[in-house]
Amino acid sequence: MVQKYGGTSLQDTDRIKNTARRIKGYRQKGHEMIVVVSAMGKTTNNLISLAREISDSPPKRELDVLLATGEQISIALLSIALNEIGVDTISLTGAQCGIRTSNLHSNARIEDIDTARLKAEFKAGKVVIVAGFQGINEKGDITTLGRGGSDTTAVALAAAMKAPKCEIYTDVDGVYATDPRVVPQALKLDRISYDEMLEMARLGAQVLHPRSVELAKNHQVPLEVRSSLNFNPGTQIIGEINMEDIRISGITSEKNIARISIARVPDKPGIAYRLFKRLSENEISIDMILQNLNHENANDISFTTPTEALGEALPIVEGFAADIEAQEVIVKENVCKISLVGTGILGHGEVAATFFETLSNLGINIEMISTSETKISCLIDGKDSDTATRTLHRIFFEK
Amino acid sequence: MVQKYGGTSLQDTDRIKNTARRIKGYRQKGHEMIVVVSAMGKTTNNLISLAREISDSPPKRELDVLLATGEQISIALLSIALNEIGVDTISLTGAQCGIRTSNLHSNARIEDIDTARLKAEFKAGKVVIVAGFQGINEKGDITTLGRGGSDTTAVALAAAMKAPKCEIYTDVDGVYATDPRVVPQALKLDRISYDEMLEMARLGAQVLHPRSVELAKNHQVPLEVRSSLNFNPGTQIIGEINMEDIRISGITSEKNIARISIARVPDKPGIAYRLFKRLSENEISIDMILQNLNHENANDISFTTPTEALGEALPIVEGFAADIEAQEVIVKENVCKISLVGTGILGHGEVAATFFETLSNLGINIEMISTSETKISCLIDGKDSDTATRTLHRIFFEK
Numbered sequence: 001m002v003q004k005y006g007g008t009s010l011q012d013t014d015r016i017k018n019t020a021r022r023i024k025g026y027r028q029k030g031h032e033m034i035v036v037v038s039a040m041g042k043t044t045n046n047l048i049s050l051a052r053e054i055s056d057s058p059p060k061r062e063l064d065v066l067l068a069t070g071e072q073i074s075i076a077l078l079s080i081a082l083n084e085i086g087v088d089t090i091s092l093t094g095a096q097c098g099i100r101t102s103n104l105h106s107n108a109r110i111e112d113i114d115t116a117r118l119k120a121e122f123k124a125g126k127v128v129i130v131a132g133f134q135g136i137n138e139k140g141d142i143t144t145l146g147r148g149g150s151d152t153t154a155v156a157l158a159a160a161m162k163a164p165k166c167e168i169y170t171d172v173d174g175v176y177a178t179d180p181r182v183v184p185q186a187l188k189l190d191r192i193s194y195d196e197m198l199e200m201a202r203l204g205a206q207v208l209h210p211r212s213v214e215l216a217k218n219h220q221v222p223l224e225v226r227s228s229l230n231f232n233p234g235t236q237i238i239g240e241i242n243m244e245d246i247r248i249s250g251i252t253s254e255k256n257i258a259r260i261s262i263a264r265v266p267d268k269p270g271i272a273y274r275l276f277k278r279l280s281e282n283e284i285s286i287d288m289i290l291q292n293l294n295h296e297n298a299n300d301i302s303f304t305t306p307t308e309a310l311g312e313a314l315p316i317v318e319g320f321a322a323d324i325e326a327q328e329v330i331v332k333e334n335v336c337k338i339s340l341v342g343t344g345i346l347g348h349g350e351v352a353a354t355f356f357e358t359l360s361n362l363g364i365n366i367e368m369i370s371t372s373e374t375k376i377s378c379l380i381d382g383k384d385s386d387t388a389t390r391t392l393h394r395i396f397f398e399k
Numbered sequence: 400m401v402q403k404y405g406g407t408s409l410q411d412t413d414r415i416k417n418t419a420r421r422i423k424g425y426r427q428k429g430h431e432m433i434v435v436v437s438a439m440g441k442t443t444n445n446l447i448s449l450a451r452e453i454s455d456s457p458p459k460r461e462l463d464v465l466l467a468t469g470e471q472i473s474i475a476l477l478s479i480a481l482n483e484i485g486v487d488t489i490s491l492t493g494a495q496c497g498i499r500t501s502n503l504h505s506n507a508r509i510e511d512i513d514t515a516r517l518k519a520e521f522k523a524g525k526v527v528i529v530a531g532f533q534g535i536n537e538k539g540d541i542t543t544l545g546r547g548g549s550d551t552t553a554v555a556l557a558a559a560m561k562a563p564k565c566e567i568y569t570d571v572d573g574v575y576a577t578d579p580r581v582v583p584q585a586l587k588l589d590r591i592s593y594d595e596m597l598e599m600a601r602l603g604a605q606v607l608h609p610r611s612v613e614l615a616k617n618h619q620v621p622l623e624v625r626s627s628l629n630f631n632p633g634t635q636i637i638g639e640i641n642m643e644d645i646r647i648s649g650i651t652s653e654k655n656i657a658r659i660s661i662a663r664v665p666d667k668p669g670i671a672y673r674l675f676k677r678l679s680e681n682e683i684s685i686d687m688i689l690q691n692l693n694h695e696n697a698n699d700i701s702f703t704t705p706t707e708a709l710g711e712a713l714p715i716v717e718g719f720a721a722d723i724e725a726q727e728v729i730v731k732e733n734v735c736k737i738s739l740v741g742t743g744i745l746g747h748g749e750v751a752a753t754f755f756e757t758l759s760n761l762g763i764n765i766e767m768i769s770t771s772e773t774k775i776s777c778l779i780d781g782k783d784s785d786t787a788t789r790t791l792h793r794i795f796f797e798k
Contacts, residue, residue: 013452047472053412054476055483062482065490066475069468073446076465077453083461084454091464095494096539117539140495140516 001026001165004036004132004154008171009228010074011041013081019169019228020081023127027087032122034161036132036154037078039070060105064134064144068094071131071150079129089127092117094134094142099153101135101143108135108143110152113160130157148209155212159219166221168208169228174235175200175207177397178251182389187397189249191236196249197223199341199374203252213237248342248351251392253385257287257335258310259367260317261302264327272301275320284313288337288379290368298327302368304379307333334382335367338389340396341375352376358395364388400425401565403435403531403553408568408627409473410440412480418568418627419480422526426486431521433560435531435553436477438469459504463533463543467493470530470549478528488526491516493533493541498552500534500542507534507542509551512559529556547608554611558618565620567607568627573634574599574606576796577650581788586796588648590635595648596622598740598773602651612636647741647750650791652784656686656734657709658766659716660701663726671700674719683712687736687778689767697726701767703778706732733781734766737788739795740774751775757794763787 003026009019027033038044047066051058058066075091082089098114121128132150137143145152151168158166172180175197177187192200194217201210207225216223216237226234265271272291279286290302305313314331321329338359345351355376359366364387368379380388402425408418426432437443446465450457457465474490481488497513520527531549536542544551550567557565571579574596576586591599593616600609606624615622615636625633664670671690678685689701704712713730720728737758744750754775758765763786767778779787 013449017453050412050472050476051479054416054480058479059482062475062478062490065478065492066472069471069475072468072471073449073465076461076468077449079461079464080450080457081453083458091461093464093541142492 001031001167002034002036002154002158002161002163003167003169004150005038005078005169005228006150006171007038007041007043009169010037010039010078013077016040016077016081020078020085020087022228023082024085024087027127033127034118034130034154034157034163035078035127036130036150036157037071037074038132038150039067040074040077043070043073061141064105064142067144068131068134068142071133075129075131082127082129087127088125089129090121090124091129091131092121093131094153095136095140097128097130097157099135099156101137101145103137103139103141103143105141105143107146108137110135110145110156113156115160118157118161148211151209151212152215155215155219155221155223158221159215164222165224166216167224167226167234168212169226170207171227171229172207172225173227173230173232174225175237175250177249178389178393179253182253182386183393185398186393189235190233191238192249193343194237194239195374196247196341196343197237199339199372200250200252203254203337203339203341203375203377208237247344248340248396250341251389251396252339252341253389254337254339255334255382255385256307257304257337257379257382258307259302259304259332259335259379260310260313261300261330261332262317262321262326262328263300263330264298265301265321266324266326267299271299271324275301275317276303278316278320279313282312282316284309284316288368288370288377304335304337304368335379336382336385337377337379338385338392339375339377340392343374345374345376354395355392358392359388362387362391400430401433401435401553401557401560401562402568403549403566404437404477404568404627405549405570406437406440406442407570409436409438409477412476415439415476415480419477419484419486421627422481423484423486426526432526433517433529433553433556433562434477434526435529435549435556436470436473437531437549438466439473439476442469442472460540463504463541466543467530467533467541470532474528474530481526481528486526487524488528489520489523490528490530491520492530493552494535494539496527496529496556498534498555500536500544502536502538502540502542504540504542506545507536509534509544509555512555514559517556517560547610550608550611551614554614554618554620554622557620558614563621564623565615566623566625566633567611568625569606570626570628571606571624572626572629572631573624574636574649576648577788577792578652581652581785582792584797585792588634589632590637591648592742593636593638594773595646595740595742596636598738598771599649599651602653602736602738602740602774602776607636646743647739647795649740650788650795651738651740652788653736653738654733654781654784655706656703656736656778656781657706658701658703658731658734658778659709659712660699660729660731661716661720661725661727662699662729663697664700664720665723665725666698670698670723674700674716675702677715677719678712681711681715683708683715687767687769687776703734703736703767734778735781735784736776736778737784737791738774738776739791742773744773744775753794754791757791758787761786761790
């Protein structure tokens with residue numbers, strides 16, 4: 001089986017020793033084990049700070065050489081800790097583990113895993129400790145995988161080795177129906193499907209990166225998110241759950257969103273297309289889009305973007321609005337996207353109705369709505385986010 | 400040309416930027432350059448401390464994985480700093496640079512350098528930044544080269560690439576006739592031969608490890624030891640200097656030595672051999688040996704060993720003394736080996752005479768003497784070391 005331990009499970013030598021004892025416990029049950037690790041605690045941030053002291057825009061290839069040391073320190077120390085308590089191990093960097101990636105530094109994709117060394121080390125009876133988040137490209141250069149990289153490494157190794165299970169250890173007990181920092185009594189989910197987890201992850205549940213969930217789904221790798229601080233069962237992330245049933249898996253809330261509206265856009269074909277093409281050419285990320293016909297044969301077009309992208313997006317939108325002779329551009333910052341995630345929601349009108357009704361009863365204005373097979377999202381004022389989350393959790397989960 | 404910068408030249412981001420500017424200056428003169436670096440400041444010691452918090456005897460393979468990160472951080476940051484000021488660089492780990500070593504972890508020997516990548520990067524116009532102290536063995540595992548490893552990497556690369564010169568940058572201006580901490584007015588040497596430098600290094604001059612000097616001698620790589628803090632000329636370490644001349648290159652003093660004597664050893668053949676065989680089987684390092692015939696057909700055997708080895712050596716010697724029915728074992732700690740290093744010393748009796756006379760005039764008792772083609776060493780009481788060094792420097796260098 002594959003286990004992945006994050007930075008908090010390795011933040012100092014005491015935690016590393018604890019994690020080693022935990023791994024020994026599993027090993028004694030006879031599992032063939034691959035253990036994937038992240039960098040210790042704040043190591044990655046400290047390394048980035050060093051680079052920033054030298055340059056505002058360090059070359060990404062060199063940043064990858066730098067950051068890869070974080071996980072390399074972790075594999076060595078964890079391997080030392082395991083040897084100290086009598087577990088025979090070997091540590092492997094991404095390159096040594098045969099993790100071949102694309103050339104895109106700082107955000108490489110795993111292309112292939114050469115499992116020869118892994119298999120040889122299994123045969124020699126070793127627990128294999130692998131540096132997450134890193135690989136090697138065709139030039140022999142070190143690459144890193146970007147956000148959620150260590151989870152991705154773990155899932156990819158589980159897929160390549162056809163491991164029966166991939167456990168992701170973190171500092172929470174599993175996946176919650178909503179953010180436990182906002183709703184302390186938030187329900188921990190026992191099981192969730194890949195698609196629901198994907199939607200939850202995309203909508204801001206921090207516990208797993210969507211990329212690793214996608215990979216697990218594509219290779220049908222059973223995932224479990226668990227805490228490294230106790231032995232409670234975690235959350236299983238698995239294939240299809242019976243699609244006939246209605247199942248609500250969670251409530252997510254994404255903050256730091258800005259809404260940009262262009263008022264009174266002349267009603268001509270292709271205008272929305274030209275706007276979003278121009279924004280995407282500038283790599284500005286767009287999420288919800290709303291276009292509604294106004295009086296006087298003019299449209300209002302609204303869309304959302306992360307607040308951090310506003311500075312770049314606004315001049316482009318204003319230039320575009322002037323070109324097409326729209327009336328004005330209106331920006332609203334600090335809006336929030338609150339979402340209900342689950343399977344079969346759209347097929348059961350009463351779920352959507354309850355969702356909208358709950359917000360309405362709270363006096364919260366819904367500014368935009370978007371839906372997909374596995375979610376309903378509403379854009380609301382950022383100040384209402386926590387109240388809405390708490391109340392929705394009570395209505396849908398605390399029955 | 401090859402340049403090597405030590406930990407003090409890279410101890411923080413400001414020093415790294417300074418070092419980068421320095422390298423840019425040389426680069427602008429049109430040199431093809433390989434820059435070998437050590438770990439920043441105290442990084443290596445900090446990593447060792449982390450490992451020791453986990454285990455008293457970490458597996459050497461894993462310790463190598465851990466320690467190699469120190470130099471990897473340095474190459475990335477120096478490369479970032481050089482790019483920031485417009486120098487096109489690429490960083491390479493030992494493995495990426497093709498440095499193939501023996502399997503002996505923590506003390507590997509360089510066996511071969513595959514220069515293909517280096518040559519390709521030169522062709523692409525890059526300054527190549529290489530992680531010192533590390534390589535890769537035939538299994539693809541990371542190895543480290545032990546003490547003086549980064550100097551050894553630099554010299555080996557200079558030899559493999561047939562570089563015209565290898566400059567070793569440190570925090571002193573070059574090689575001194577004696578330790579400037581003891582003799583502030585110590586003479587800086589402009590030139591010294593490989594053999595003299597080797598003797599100086601073996602006798603405790605810290606500036607270069609004997610291993611790298613040996614490698615430079617074998618491949619006739621011209622070395623220069625220089626300061627990275629100023630632009631003063633350093634010390635050239637080169638091939639033969641005219642052997643006909645007498646040339647005194649320095650005075651070294653090694654402290655922390657213990658003398659062990661076995662009194663009244665029965666005068667039978669093979670006894671000394673058996674003693675030193677037993678010590679070497681236990682990997683106890685022996686330096687000077689003295690055996691002198693006593694009255695009553697018994698010998699006294701004395702030898703020196705580093706103080707740190709005393710705890711291990713003493714029970715062995717005592718066991719041996721009991722076996723052969725010697726009278727007693729006498730230990731003297733805190734003795735010091737003071738040496739005069741130079742070419743042709745033994746052929747010129749007056750040099751040795753002046754050396755002994757100086758010590759005698761100071762009232763210093765000489766406990767043992769050993770000589771070689773390029774040195775005379777005397778064992779004296781540790782408390783007399785600094786006085787002897789200062790006076791000998793005055794007699795031989797301050798004329």
